[in-house]
Amino acid sequence: DAGITQSPRHKVTETGTPVTLRCHQTENHRYMYWYRQDPGHGLRLIHYSYGVKDTDKGEVSDGYSVSRSKTEDFLLTLESATSSQTSVYFCAISEPYGRKKGTDTQYFGPGTRLTVL
Amino acid sequence: AQTVTQSQPEMSVQEAETVTLSCTYDTSESDYYLFWYKQPPSRQMILVIRQEAYKQQNATENRFSVNFQKAAKSFSLKISDSQLGDAAMYFCAYSFPQGGSEKLVFGKGTKLTVNP
Numbered sequence: 001d002a003g004i005t006q007s008p009r010h011k012v013t014e015t016g017t018p019v020t021l022r023c024h025q026t027e028n029h030r031y032m033y034w035y036r037q038d039p040g041h042g043l044r045l046i047h048y049s050y051g052v053k054d055t056d057k058g059e060v061s062d063g064y065s066v067s068r069s070k071t072e073d074f075l076l077t078l079e080s081a082t083s084s085q086t087s088v089y090f091c092a093i094s095e096p097y098g099r100k101k102g103t104d105t106q107y108f109g110p111g112t113r114l115t116v117l
Numbered sequence: 118a119q120t121v122t123q124s125q126p127e128m129s130v131q132e133a134e135t136v137t138l139s140c141t142y143d144t145s146e147s148d149y150y151l152f153w154y155k156q157p158p159s160r161q162m163i164l165v166i167r168q169e170a171y172k173q174q175n176a177t178e179n180r181f182s183v184n185f186q187k188a189a190k191s192f193s194l195k196i197s198d199s200q201l202g203d204a205a206m207y208f209c210a211y212s213f214p215q216g217g218s219e220k221l222v223f224g225k226g227t228k229l230t231v232n233p
Contacts, residue, residue: 033221040225041225042121042208042223042224042225042226043162043208043210043221043223044223045220045221058220088160090162092162092221104150104212105150105152105164105167106212106221107164108154108161108162108163110159110160110161111160111161111162113160
């Protein structure tokens, strides 16, 4: 299993409060991703990073920001949480695109369940 | 826009039998990857199988195999000799290179029940 941890694993917070989720990897993979999973939607990309301090937006980035100051850590911040951000959040990692076996596969962390009341 | 469609929200199979989960996708790209991920009740996303679009041979991993029809944009998953541990949500995903990275687009999933 890929060495990916997420913290916290569960969090309950109130509307309007800031929330930061952390993804930590021990695989030294260059790319890291944040997804959210909601019933009826599968997984949707929020933001991703292609290197330290290099990030870009995904499909559902509004209301979220990210930071990556070290290869192993990728933070997702909800500046002012809303009830619509209640979801399960997954971090994923991958190696750069190429034709080597397995380098294009994304491996996922265990997920964080966030509830915004 | 790239989309992935799983037309079967739920499927069931008897233990030891074979089941096929359907997936279709829409793309104008010629170079891409396709995946099946399994999500058991633990919520962990587990890679089941991976197919590279430029390879004509269908991928297999033990009891799991795919039927990849590139022209039809179809990528079905066959599970042989189904086991109780196969019960899970199964997600089909499409990956394409963009700006040096890769973007994964997921279908909405198929819930597989395995009956003893």
